[in-house]
Amino acid sequence: MKLKKAPALLLALTLMTPLALLARGDGDAVAVAPTADQSNTSKLVYGLLSDSRYAYRPRPLDDALSQDVFKRYLEALDGSKQFFTAADVERFAPYRTRLDDAIRSGDLAPAYEIFAVYKQRVEERVAYARALLKQDFDFTGDQRWEYDRKEAPWAAGTQELDGIWKKSVMNDWLRLKLAGKKPDDIRKTLDKRYANLQRSIGELKTDDVFQTFLNAYTSAIDPHTDYFTPRSAENFNQAMSLSLEGIGAVLQRQDDLVVIREIVPGGPADLSGKLKVGDRIVAVGQGKSGAMTDVIGWRIDDVVAQIRGKKDTQVRIEYIPAETGIDGKHTLVTITRQKVKLEEQAAKAETITLPASASEPERRIGVVKLPAFYQDFEGRRRNPNDFNSATRDIAKLLAQFKADGVDGVVMDLRNNGGGSLDEAVELTGLFIDKGPVVQVRESGGRVTVNSDRKSGVAWDGPLAVLINRGSASASEIFAGAIQDYGRGLVIGETSFGKGTVQNLVDLDRWPSNENARFGQVKLTIAQFFRVAGGSTQHKGVVPDIAFPVSVDATEYGESTYDNALPWTRIAPVPHTQYGNFAPLLPRLQAMHAARSVNDKEFQWWSEDVAQFRAEAAKKYVSLNEAERRAERDKQDVQRKQRQEERKALGLALDPLAEDLADDGLGASERDIVKDAQREKLAEKRPDPLLRESAAILADAIDILGQDRKLSAQVLPESPGPGRWAE
Structure with a gap:
């Protein structure tokens, strides 16, 4: 978080x-x-x-x-x-x-x-x-x-x-x-x-x-069993596949109108060169000559249903341009629908450069940010060689990191709520050379082991996994396997604690309906266990190097559900132990503590966490204007002081420093164009936790490179996957 x-x-x-x-x-x-x-x-x-x-x-x-x-x-x-x-x-x-x-x-x-x-x-x-x-x-x-x-x-x-x-x-x-x-x-x-x-x-x-x-x-x-109507099921499956057939626009309702919130890069709407963020949709027509249907006052999902459609079909959209008033001239555009990949939720890469010090060389750490373990299940059934997949996308990013010669990789799984179990197993396989990844126990007690069966790895160098309380399910399978194998460091907060497996059951399969009528159930069918035998249920994955807790376990996570399954364990399964980081952790912790004390962004984040938790614990806000104004003024002064310190220290400025005060508005009440711009700027805000994770990984690389005795103790299976020192 x-x-x-x-x-x-x-x-x-x-x-x-x-x-x-x-x-x-x-x-x-x-x-x-x-x-x-x-x-x-x-x-x-x-x-x-x-x-x-x-x-x-x-x-x-x-x-x-x-x-x-x-x-x-x-x-x-x-x-x-x-x-x-x-x-x-x-x-x-x-x-x-x-x-x-x-x-x-x-x-x-x-x-x-x-x-x-x-x-x-x-x-x-x-x-x-x-x-x-x-x-x-x-x-x-x-x-x-x-x-x-x-x-x-x-x-x-x-x-x-x-x-x-x-x-x-x-x-x-x-x-x-x-x-x-x-x-x-x-x-x-x-x-x-x-x-x-x-x-x-x-x-x-x-x-x-x-x-x-x-x-x-x-x-x-149980907390993770859900019912979806046919329309909700369709939306859920599209979110998992990261693809849909339509025009490639994210919509938002504002009063009686549906407004364009975002244009998907490379999608039909983008390529048309006509539609833009803030345009207000007033009518939709099918094909080149279908009647235009007024959609003012419609539910947003009904408007979406009108705009989506099969690939290569056409839809006509009548809209009021963003730059004109509500009574502005209407404009008509015809767009041919195509399959659109939702890139915003796809895996992304960046590289963090850590400058050289008196005793250490410059280090370049590759970062993979993965918001969800996505997979296009239907696409995989149609063509197993061409479908949207988190693992396939990340394999390409790792190949590029190798070509670029980065020193280590951080997998950023913060707020990744999970997704496909198969993807969690296959993604782990990019970092281990064959072996069990997760154990799955069904209701009758039968335990099966899901394993990576492909020889070779996509990345055999230094690895860290960054998690927080929002990392759940498939994220915990991956982080737990990496930890159990001793393949990499786990950094951050204790994860969510969701140790159950769900499957989608189509209710139309029993009556054999041709059209969707009854919807689907996301049903808990099993519980997963780490290869070391323990469950992540309730307890989550505990990091090797911990950051301050931003959300208390009593407020968020599996432990907050009154009917969640209890923690338990089963027998471990044999697996390779690439490393044992226990002897290294005290030194890494000491170096992290020393560095974070002098890291302004990290300290500010820690202060904000403490303030947030203190305010949340009160569960009330004052209705005294003087008191609230004093709090607001204090926050304004704090933001300005921090920005000035950033300038003095040569740190990257916070692009939202002038726009963080509470405006009192809800999402649908704000100017959509400006709000969308703020979201983009938020992606460029300083991220001290990610940078510190990269620094911790660099510390481990340097220590193990200099101390051969410790390296042999920590990484007994080197060389091979997990080789950290040359």
């Missing part, structure tokens, strides 16, 4: 619920009862999750589980407890032990009845919040907005909810006031924000409610 504006993270809380985030709006009313397909889907999901042949840890769908599903459904709708009252929850009480019957029978009326009340409460709360905007607020007292209400009791009644919402509105108002907004502008911004919240809930479709309810059931089985 790269903390960019730690204090503002706490202040940027807005009145949104988990379900509200699903809304993308075209005005369709939510049905009061499920469709026939949804009823059948419910039965299929029940059959799947209650069968030990499929589920790793099946749970009987009884009254006890029904109560858990009930609790999770209410949390999905109103996790912040800002809409339902205790009386509402008591009114729903008869459903506590009836949801199991509803799921088994496919009679899901209770879920929709609860949602209908939720929708009504949203309308009431929004009306109250908008009415509050007519008054002025007193920010001189000692009130505070306690935003973390997860463990709070349900509000006793409307009066208590009024008090909660008044403080929330005051916080929204104060954030905008501190950002320099005038009262009239604040009223206009917040009135639109709250109206959009109500609209987003009103525009939810029956599929959205159904998916939310079924996921209350799947998450009661």
Whole structure:
């Protein structure tokens, strides 16, 4: 986790619920009862999750589980407890032990009845919040907005909810006031924000409610079992494959319009030379002569469905150019759809040069940044020699590093939440010469070993793996294998702790539907174990060299799930031990500590982490303007001082130093063009953790190169994969 504006993270809380985030709006009313397909889907999901042949840890769908599903459904709708009252929850009480019957029978009326009340409460709360905007607020007292209400009791009644919402509105108002907004502008911004919240809930479709309810059931089985509607499943698979067929544009909804957020380089939209970031789409037509369909006010996923299509087909897009006002002249462009690779999530390389010192030579460390373990499963089935794959892409990057003569490689897996198990195994194979990578235990207890079976390696030199709390699943398989083999150093924070394996099950395969009707389930089918026998479940991968903890294990990670599998271990499997870094670690730790004390960027990051964790622990923000303004001014002064120090020390300047203060706005309220530019600048911000990881790897190279006795002790299998010293 790269903390960019730690204090503002706490202040940027807005009145949104988990379900509200699903809304993308075209005005369709939510049905009061499920469709026939949804009823059948419910039965299929029940059959799947209650069968030990499929589920790793099946749970009987009884009254006890029904109560858990009930609790999770209410949390999905109103996790912040800002809409339902205790009386509402008591009114729903008869459903506590009836949801199991509803799921088994496919009679899901209770879920929709609860949602209908939720929708009504949203309308009431929004009306109250908008009415509050007519008054002025007193920010001189000692009130505070306690935003973390997860463990709070349900509000006793409307009066208590009024008090909660008044403080929330005051916080929204104060954030905008501190950002320099005038009262009239604040009223206009917040009135639109709250109206959009109500609209987003009103525009939810029956599929959205159904998916939310079924996921209350799947998450009661285990934290990583999920249900996807046909459309959600399509989006998930495209994200995993890093490819789609369309025009190559990322869209975002802003009020009633869908706006272009990003143009994919090299995609059809980019090559057309017409569309650009900020353009507002108003109508879409199919082919050269199909009727133009007005899409103003549509849900963003419905607009995307209109624009996507098969390769070599044409789509016509009517839009208002970004540089004109909302009433500007409309422009029409015809684009031929093509297969688009989503390069933003693909593996990327860079090289860090560490200057020579009095005792050490200059070192060049190659870095591979991998956001996800992606693979185009369908593409691999069609053509095993040509498909999107993290391993295939990284093999090319490593070949280039070899050609460039870099001294070592850092695999940056920070915030990599995982992906394909096969990719984790194959990627490990780029650094080891054959051998087991991960053990997989199925529900019946059978253990299989997934191994790298290809001779040779793509990189046999010095290696480090950088992880943080956001590194999960496939990232933990890779980092754990590298650590167990003694193939490289693991640096950073203890990882997420997800030690389970999921598989996508297509629910249409049983009725043999020609078209997608029932969706898919991402089902936990197994648990993985490291070759040394231990699981990463709960405990994660513990780094050899640790950085300050940015997120506490009680706040984020597998250990925060109340129904996660426990940690356990099985027998290890024989594997090569290329190295044993234990004798080297004390010296590396001492050198890291000495260097980081004098590394301004690293120290600033550590300070921000400490400040962020202290603020997060409070779980509230003050509603006293003087106090908040003093905090804001202190942060502004700190940013300016740091920028001046960077100049004095000859360090790279922070390109966002002038743009880190909280603006009080939500993502959909900001200028999209400027916001997209900020995102690009954020990629160029100083990254002291990555640079320090490269420095630690360089330290290891230098120590082992100078101390042959220690080198022989640390790397007994050298030469071969893991050769660090010439």
